[in-house]
Amino acid sequence: MLSVLEKMGCFCSRHHYYCEADVEASLQQSADIERRIEQETMAEKHIQKILLLGIGESGKSTIFKQIKLLFQTGFDEVELKSYIPVIHANVYQTIKMLYDGSKELSENEKDSSIYIVSSGNEEIGEKLSEIGGRLDYPCLDKELARDIRTLWRDPAIQETCSRSSELQLPDCTNYFMENLERLSEENYVPTKDDVLYARVQTTGAVEIQFSPVGENKKSGEVYRLFDVGGQKNERRKWIHLFEGVSAVILCAAISEYDQTLFEDEHKNRLMETKELFGWILKQPCFEKTSFMVFLNKFDIFEKKVLKVPLNVCEWFKDYQPVTTGKQEVENAYEFVKKKFEELYFHSTSPECVDRVFKIYRTSALDQKLVKKTFKLVDETLRRRNLFEAGLS
Numbered sequence: 001m002l003s004v005l006e007k008m009g010c011f012c013s014r015h016h017y018y019c020e021a022d023v024e025a026s027l028q029q030s031a032d033i034e035r036r037i038e039q040e041t042m043a044e045k046h047i048q049k050i051l052l053l054g055i056g057e058s059g060k061s062t063i064f065k066q067i068k069l070l071f072q073t074g075f076d077e078v079e080l081k082s083y084i085p086v087i088h089a090n091v092y093q094t095i096k097m098l099y100d101g102s103k104e105l106s107e108n109e110k111d112s113s114i115y116i117v118s119s120g121n122e123e124i125g126e127k128l129s130e131i132g133g134r135l136d137y138p139c140l141d142k143e144l145a146r147d148i149r150t151l152w153r154d155p156a157i158q159e160t161c162s163r164s165s166e167l168q169l170p171d172c173t174n175y176f177m178e179n180l181e182r183l184s185e186e187n188y189v190p191t192k193d194d195v196l197y198a199r200v201q202t203t204g205a206v207e208i209q210f211s212p213v214g215e216n217k218k219s220g221e222v223y224r225l226f227d228v229g230g231q232k233n234e235r236r237k238w239i240h241l242f243e244g245v246s247a248v249i250l251c252a253a254i255s256e257y258d259q260t261l262f263e264d265e266h267k268n269r270l271m272e273t274k275e276l277f278g279w280i281l282k283q284p285c286f287e288k289t290s291f292m293v294f295l296n297k298f299d300i301f302e303k304k305v306l307k308v309p310l311n312v313c314e315w316f317k318d319y320q321p322v323t324t325g326k327q328e329v330e331n332a333y334e335f336v337k338k339k340f341e342e343l344y345f346h347s348t349s350p351e352c353v354d355r356v357f358k359i360y361r362t363s364a365l366d367q368k369l370v371k372k373t374f375k376l377v378d379e380t381l382r383r384r385n386l387f388e389a390g391l392s
Contacts, residue, residue: 047209047222047223047224048221048222048223048224048246048247048381049223049224049226049244049245049246050223050224050225050226050245050246050247050248050249051226051228051238051241051242051245051247051248051249052064052225052226052227052228052249052251053228053238053248053249053250053251053276053280054250054251054252054253054273054276055261055269055272055273055276056201056229056261056262056263057170057253057256057262057269058251058252058253058256058273058296059251059253059296059297059364060202060227060249060251060294060296060364061200061202061227062196062364062365063249063251063294063296063362063364063370064206064208064225064227065195065196066196066364066367066370066371067208067210067225067370067374068208068210069192069196069367070367070370070371070374071210071211071212071374072208072210074192075192075195077189080189080190080191080192080195081189081190083190083194083195083198084139084188084189084190085137086198086199086200087176087183087190087194087197087198088137088139088140088183089137090170090172090176090197090198090199091140091148091176091177091180091183092128092131092132092134092137092140093132093170094132094169094170094172094173094176094177095128095129095132095148095151095152095177096128096129096131096132096133097132097167097168097169098151098152098157098160098161098167098169098173099117099125099126099128099129099151099157100129101160101163101167102115102116102117102125102156102157102159102160103115103117105159105160105163106156114155114156114159115156115159115160116156117151117154117156117157118154118155118156121150121151121154124147124150124151125151127147128144128147128148128151131144140180140183140184141184141186142184144184145180145181145183145184148177148180149177149180152177152180161173161174165256165258165259165308168259168260168262170199171197171199171297171300172197172198172199175193175197176197179194193365196364196365197365201229202227202228202229203229204228204229205226205227205228205229205241206226206227207224207225207226207227208224208225209222209223209224209225210222210223210225211223212374212375212377212378221378221381221382221385223246223378226241228241242283242285242286243285245285245286245289246289246290246381247289247290247291247292247356247377247381248280248286248289248290248291248292249292249293249294249377250273250276250277250280250291250292250293250294251294251296251364252270252273252277252293252294252295252296252340253269253273253296253297254270254295254296254297254298254301254333254336255297255298255300255301255304256269256270256297257269257270257308257310257312257313257315257316257336258304258308258312258313268313268314268315270313270315270316271313271314271315274315274339274343277293277340277343277344277347278343278347281343281344281347281348282347282349286352286355287349287351287352287355288352288355289355290355290356290357290358290380290381290384291344291355291356291357291358292356292357292358292359292360292377292380293340293344293358293359293360294360294362294373295333295336295337295340295359295360295361295362296362296363296364297363297364298333298361298362298363299363299365299366300363301329301332301333302329302333305328305329305332306324306325306328306329309321310332310335310336315339316335316336316339319332319335333361337359340359341359344357356380356381356384358376358377358380360373360376360377
C-alpha cells in the first residue's frame, strides 16, 4: 500500500501535470486570439471610412441607396415593401403642398385666377389636404389615387407646380404623380427606382460596407460609407464620426441655387452649403483627409439654369450669361465648379495642401453615372494609399 505521503506525491504529480496542460492550452488560446486580432487589424487597414455629408435635400441619401444597389445585394422584397408607407406618404404630402400652395398663390399673386382650382376639384383638394396633414396616412388605394390624379391634372395645380422651388416641392413629385396607378395596386411592391425617388429624412447615421470592384478582388479596397442627417439639428451628431476618416464626400445640389432651406426659409441652400463646406475643411481631424465634392442634381440644373438666372444666388451674383443653350449650361456649371475650387483653396491651411481634392458632376438618380463616379473615387483613393506607402 502507498503511504499517505506517496499518495500525496501522486496527487501532486497529477495536479502538476494538469497545471502544465492548462497553461499550454491557455498559451495556445492566447496565441490564437492574438493571431485573430492581428488578422482583424490587417483587415481593418483595408477598410477605409468615408463620410457622405451635405445639407438636407442634397441627394446624398439617394447616392447612398445607389451604392447599396450597385455594390451590395440591393434591396430584398422585405426591404422594398418597407418603403410602401414612405412612398404613399410622399404622395399625400406632395398633393397637400400643391393644393395648399395654389390657395396661397391665388390669394397673394396679381394674376391670381390661374391658381384657383376648379370648383369641381375644390372638395377633392380639401379632402386630400386633410389626409396629407395627418401623421397616419391611409394606404393608397384606387379611389384615392383617382382623386389625386384628378387634382394633379387641374390647370391651377399644374401652374402651382411650376413654382416648385418656392414651395419646397420634392424632386419626386412628377415621378410619383405619373405612376399613381401602379403605386395604388393592391399587391404593389416598390421597384428600385421607386426606392431611389422615395424621400425620407435621414436621422442619426446609417452605414454600409462595400467594394467598388466587388468582393475578394485583388485591389483589396473596402469602404465603410456613412450617411448622416443633413438638417441643421442633425449636424451636432456628426462630430463623433470625424476620427479616422479616409475621405469626405460633400454632396451639393447645384440645382437648388434659387431655393431656401426646408428648415429655414430665409437661408439659401447653396449659401448654406458654402458655409458648411468651409467649416468642414477647417476641422483639424481632416488635415490629411481626401475631399471629394459631388456637384449633384446636374440633370435638374441643366434645365433650370436656362430659365432661372444663376446669379439669383448671392454666392454666384457675379455670374453673367454669355451664350445660350447647351454652351450656357456648361459655362454656368464651370462657374459653380470654380466657386467650389476657390472655396476649397481659400479654406485650406498650408499644412493641408497635399491632401486629395476632386470635384465630380453627378446626378444621384443616374445609376451608370454614380457607378462611374465611385470607380473614379476608388482609383483616386487607391493611388493615394500607394503614394503614402511609398509604392508610387
